[in-house]
Amino acid sequence: MARLIDGKAAALALRTEVARAVEGFVAERGLRPGLAVVIVGDHPASRAYVRTKTRMAEAAGIAARLIELPADIQTAALLERIGELDADPAVHGILVQLPLPETIDEAQVLLAVSPKKDVDGFHPANVGALFSATRPDPDRLLVPCTPLGCLHLLRQTLGAEGLRGQEAVIVGRSNIVGKPLAALLLAADCTVTVAHSRTRDLADVCRRADILVAAVGRPGLVRGSWVKPGAAVIDVGINRIEAEDGGSRLVGDVAFAEAEQVAGAITPVPGGVGPMTVACLMRNTLTAARLQSGAGG
Numbered sequence: 250m251a252r253l254i255d256g257k258a259a260a261l262a263l264r265t266e267v268a269r270a271v272e273g274f275v276a277e278r279g280l281r282p283g284l285a286v287v288i289v290g291d292h293p294a295s296r297a298y299v300r301t302k303t304r305m306a307e308a309a310g311i312a313a314r315l316i317e318l319p320a321d322i323q324t325a326a327l328l329e330r331i332g333e334l335d336a337d338p339a340v341h342g343i344l345v346q347l348p349l350p351e352t353i354d355e356a357q358v359l360l361a362v363s364p365k366k367d368v369d370g371f372h373p374a375n376v377g378a379l380f381s382a383t384r385p386d387p388d389r390l391l392v393p394c395t396p397l398g399c400l401h402l403l404r405q406t407l408g409a410e411g412l413r414g415q416e417a418v419i420v421g422r423s424n425i426v427g428k429p430l431a432a433l434l435l436a437a438d439c440t441v442t443v444a445h446s447r448t449r450d451l452a453d454v455c456r457r458a459d460i461l462v463a464a465v466g467r468p469g470l471v472r473g474s475w476v477k478p479g480a481a482v483i484d485v486g487i488n489r490i491e492a493e494d495g496g497s498r499l500v501g502d503v504a505f506a507e508a509e510q511v512a513g514a515i516t517p518v519p520g521g522v523g524p525m526t527v528a529c530l531m532r533n534t535l536t537a538a539r540l541q542s543g544a545g546g
């Protein structure tokens with residue numbers, strides 16, 4: 250039976266560490282790290298995520314602001330609002346919650362947040378820096394939060410040197426998860442395969458993996474029989490499905506009950522990668538404040 254990778258506990262430890270470092274930063278620099286979270290429209294899951302993000306930021310001693318904008322806002326007006334936040338010295342990190350309504354030009358929005366305030370790590374300058382660094386340093390570079398959280402959990406599970414030479418298979422090639430995680434695992438000396446919706450023989454590809462990451466958005470896609478015995482399985486998926494009692498519940502992209510029989514270690518959903526994403530956002534906000542105040546890592 251697989252060891253459970255406790256993302257909640259790991260996230261709490263990281264948030265506690267960040268909170269302590271935030272107080273150190275405030276004492277030393279006389280200024281408090283600030284985070285602005287921008288949400289457009291009223292997508293229920295997104296609303297829940299931004300509430301958690303601002304609440305956790307406050308708990309870590311970060312001054313958090315939630316900016317709620319209507320779904321019918323024009324791209325130009327949104328860019329103007331982001332420009333104001335970008336110019337505000339009290340705001341060190343800006344996060345624009347995705348997905349944006351289809352009427353908004355997302356690429357322009359991602360460009361409007363300057364790289365040093367881009368706590369999601371989605372600006373092309375940060376993406377380029379991540380992919381071109383031999384050893385990307387998350388104390389000096391803003392790296393996307395979910396992949397950073399996955400890396401943290403893998404290091405904790407396998408040990409600092411435990412990733413070297415491992416076969417890693419990531420299912421999903423999104424800009425938010427799959428692609429940046431591939432860059433991080435490559436830099437951690439894994440041999441990385443990125444699989445996707447057009448991959449042939451996906452089950453066979455997954456069976457090669459010492460480290461198997463699912464970031465797809467399809468409940469239970471990855472079956473127990475796809476998992477190599479002893480593999481570390483990271484389930485990024487968050488899917489709401491109908492529950493037996495007529496309500497709903499969250500499940501991942503991995504068929505958990507099957508996979509836990511085979512894997513060496515596995516993240517649950519909920520309580521795995523999700524909490525780490527938020528903790529890494531706190532870490533990135535502190536990193537952004539340090540970079541902007543010239544305090545370095």
Ligand code: NAD
Pocket residue numbers: 395420421422423424425426427444445446447451464465466467470485486487488522523524526
């Ligand atoms: P996305 O829709 O942008 O990308 C999904 C990827 O899965 C695509 O690259 C696609 O090629 C691949 N895919 C789709 N169907 C497939 C199939 N049948 N076989 C193989 N590959 C297939 O999604 P995303 O934004 O990367 O999110 C993926 C999942 O992770 C979602 O469930 C999302 O809710 C979740 N997520 C969780 C967190 C977190 O903090 N835990 C953060 C971001 C996303």
